[in-house]
Amino acid sequence: xxxxxxxxxxxxxxxxxxxxxxxxxxxxxxxxxxxxxxxxxxxxxxxxxxxxxxxxxxxxxxxxxxxxxxxxxxxxxxxxxxxxxxxxxxxxxxxxxxxxxxxxxxxxxxxxxxxxxxxxxxxxxxxxxxxxxxxxxxxxxxxxxxxxxxxxxxxxxxxxxxxxxxxxxxxxxxxxxxxxxxxxxxxxxxxxxxxxxxxxxxxxxxxxxxxxxxxxxxxx
Numbered sequence: 001x002x003x004x005x006x007x008x009x010x011x012x013x014x015x016x017x018x019x020x021x022x023x024x025x026x027x028x029x030x031x032x033x034x035x036x037x038x039x040x041x042x043x044x045x046x047x048x049x050x051x052x053x054x055x056x057x058x059x060x061x062x063x064x065x066x067x068x069x070x071x072x073x074x075x076x077x078x079x080x081x082x083x084x085x086x087x088x089x090x091x092x093x094x095x096x097x098x099x100x101x102x103x104x105x106x107x108x109x110x111x112x113x114x115x116x117x118x119x120x121x122x123x124x125x126x127x128x129x130x131x132x133x134x135x136x137x138x139x140x141x142x143x144x145x146x147x148x149x150x151x152x153x154x155x156x157x158x159x160x161x162x163x164x165x166x167x168x169x170x171x172x173x174x175x176x177x178x179x180x181x182x183x184x185x186x187x188x189x190x191x192x193x194x195x196x197x198x199x200x201x202x203x204x205x206x207x208x209x210x211x212x213x214x215x216x217x218x219x220x
Contacts, residue, residue, distance in 0.1 A: 018031075043094070045129065045131060052103050059095070105159065106159065139157070148194060150194065166180065
């Protein structure tokens with residue numbers, strides 16, 4: 001401010017220098033520190049579920065002053081926790097990275113969120129966009145005893161709570177019994193009374209949001 005003038009502007013990698021004159025002070029050398037380093041460019045950030053593991057991949061360019069990537073996970077898309085660190089190449093060119101979050105399919109959740117915290121050597125940092133991965137509902141089932149005379153038990157294992165409808169068919173494809181259960185995460189024992197059925201081969205069809213399962217049993 002005031003009636004000064006500026007001469008001899010010089011720019012370096014970290015500073016701007018200028019010769020500035022002010023009436024009350026005279027001519028002095030002024031400097032301001034700044035960073036001319038361009039930020040890292042995150043070309044892509046993706047994730048996919050493989051059995052129970054989530055594999056995250058990302059690609060970068062222009063890694064200058066880049067120290068590492070902190071992988072953060074969230075169950076609600078808002079509150080994130082660091083689960084791992086990947087060292088950066090910190091060099092020019094394109095770089096590809098991979099991180100595996102092991103066993104998340106066993107956490108009894110239907111969706112999971114991830115983001116990257118990119119940290120620079122000088123302690124600055126920035127965040128990537130948030131990606132989400134859907135975890136499908138999985139149900140496994142088995143019948144015992146088989147053959148049976150009065151009761152069969154369905155052993156149903158699910159990774160979270162769900163409703164299941166069942167239908168029992170005879171060998172001609174006719175529905176002769178039906179019902180439903182609400183199962184919990186883990187292994188569930190579900191008894192079915194077959195004492196009134198005539199002897200023969202039957203099929204029980206389980207229908208839920210995770211899909212359909214068809215099992216065969218024999219009534220003695």
